[in-house]
Amino acid sequence: MPADDGRVAALDRVLELTVLLGRDMAASLAASGLTVARTTLLWHLRAGPSTQRALADALGVSARNVTGLVDGLAESGLVSREPHPADRRATLVTPTPRGQELLDELARGQAELAGQLFGGLSRERLDGLVSVLDEVLERLRPLVPGGAAS
Amino acid sequence: MPADDGRVAALDRVLELTVLLGRDMAASLAASGLTVARTTLLWHLRAGPSTQRALADALGVSARNVTGLVDGLAESGLVSREPHPADRRATLVTPTPRGQELLDELARGQAELAGQLFGGLSRERLDGLVSVLDEVLERLRPLVPGGAAS
DNA sequence: CCTGCACCGTGAAGTGTCTTCACGGTATCG
DNA sequence: CGATACCGTGAAGACACTTCACGGTGCAGG
Known part of the structure; x- marks a missing residue:
């Protein structure tokens, strides 16, 4: 099912992003003790x-x-x-x-x-990213216990 | 600087996505012990x-x-x-x-x-998301130690 | 008033993820 | 054969979490 492939590819990107961002935050914070x-x-x-x-x-x-x-x-x-x-x-x-x-x-x-x-992202792509992420978040929130918390 | 606002807004979305996804994974895995x-x-x-x-x-x-x-x-x-x-x-x-x-x-x-x-995302928006995330990942990887690891 | 119950924060004890340092066993190269 | 680099693990410890139990407080209801 090729339709599934694109979705899994997107999830892969998001997962890698979370891993990398988590490491970046942990490292820069650890530098400040x-x-x-x-x-x-x-x-x-x-x-x-x-x-x-x-x-x-x-x-x-x-x-x-x-x-x-x-x-x-x-x-x-x-x-x-x-x-x-x-x-x-x-x-x-x-x-x-x-x-x-x-x-x-x-x-x-x-x-x-x-x-x-x-x-370096154009205004259009940035706005598009935000709007897609908002949509995804809207679907993710109800799936997670305590997802309403900010 | 309003140009900055959009970027911070995008980062906020990504950060919330990270938190929610992390909780979702941890919860569903914990259910399997x-x-x-x-x-x-x-x-x-x-x-x-x-x-x-x-x-x-x-x-x-x-x-x-x-x-x-x-x-x-x-x-x-x-x-x-x-x-x-x-x-x-x-x-x-x-x-x-x-x-x-x-x-x-x-x-x-x-x-x-x-x-x-x-x-429910259209093919265009999904492809756009993947391409933007790839670009962001490309920039993030060199910032993180061990970012080259898959 | 005062008694019972709900709530706030914390001690005790335990799990899981990580670290560094030290050590015994093994591969490898000279 | 010997120095050196590597593999996995014991020991000790930091941190982020949990549940359970307990003392102190707020707030009704009788």
């Missing part, structure tokens, strides 16, 4: 401080795991735990000034990577 | 038996790690270690009949996923 999981948690703090429970839900991991990740980030001086003003059970995780600097740097690195990957 | 790393190793055995050294290079991990992964797969009865006919230092990792069955099943699952993700 970071790990992917901790950085992902920090990244979710751009919008502002957050409860560990909320972070666990957002990342799709157990609350216990968030405790460990925050431990590591706090030890590196990137986030701080502060008491929740209204709920004494919860703790608010907040980026420190150093964490904020790092977040800005991460955003710059992301823009740079985007430029390296998609820099 | 497998893990991603072990299955990846098994997947590289489709072409035939292989030395652990060769597997380490192909997967981009340390030789020690391959020992552990093969241990797990052997314990599950999916691969077997056999002496290399010409080099008594090396061991050849070979899929067992059960491992072969599993490989066939994995290939079917991959084709099914490709159908679910890209099924």
